[in-house]
Amino acid sequence: MRKYGTAVLGLMFALSLEGCGEGERTVYVAQETSVEQETSAAQETSVNQETGLTAAESGETSQEVQEIPEFAVRREENVPPENMTLYSSCPFSFDNEEWQLCLYVQAELVIDGSLALDDRCAFLIRAEKGDGAYTLFEDTVQLGVPAGDVWMDLENRLHIAIRDIRSARYQVTEYVYDGEADAFYGQKVVDQDGVNYIGSIGE
Incomplete structure (x- = not known):
């Protein structure tokens, strides 16, 4: 009887130790899982913040990179335009060639110059050189006179700016x-377009 009692006590003690071990392992695993979840959440938050910043920067870059549409004016034969007369011109030299920027108007509207x-x-x-011409503006204008400016930049490139100014443009x-x-x-x-042009000075 005493042997059976000792065996039962030994079995209960072993089960008790085994239960404690499982409890410790369970707590350890739970703590480890919690740490992993916190680390994962922190990394996800960091990635989201970085991604958000990148998206914002990407939006700004997209707006900055957006370019104005460009169009080409090709060389054509330099012949006098029909029913028009030369009203004003600006001669200049570029790349060892003689040019001039010319403003033509309806012939009947020029009286004594x-x-x-x-x-x-x-x-x-038109910009003209030799037997070639480049039409930069051609239109019927209401209450206005178009104008042009010529200059060269620091890289020795030829620029011509055309100003189309009229009552509503x-x-x-x-x-x-x-x-x-x-x-x-x-x-x-x-x-x-649709503006109310008032006037200018210096011309």
Whole structure:
């Protein structure tokens, strides 16, 4: 009887120890799982923050990179435009060649060298060199006179800016000459319609 009692006590003690071991393992695994979850959450939050910043920066970059559409003006034969007369010109030299920027108007509107503006007047602006010409502006303008400016940048590239200013429009188109392509490439750097143009000074 005493042997059986000792055996039972030994079995209960062994079970007790085994239970404690399982409890310790269970607590350890639970703690480890908790740490892993916290680490994973922290990493996910960090990634989300970085991703959000990258998306914002990407949006800004997308807006900055967005380019203005460009169009080309090719060389054509330099012949006098029909029913028009030369009203104003700006001669200049570029790349060892003689150029001029010319403003043509309807012939009947030039009286004794002065422009008699009508409600609507046809204008033509061309860059000309030798037997070639490049039409940079051709339109009928209401209550306004288009103008052009010529300059060269620090890289010795030829620029011509055309200002189309009338009663309800303010538009500036900048052209850059490409000698290899023998063409002007233009972009509308200012394009406003429906405005109320008031006037200018210095001309």
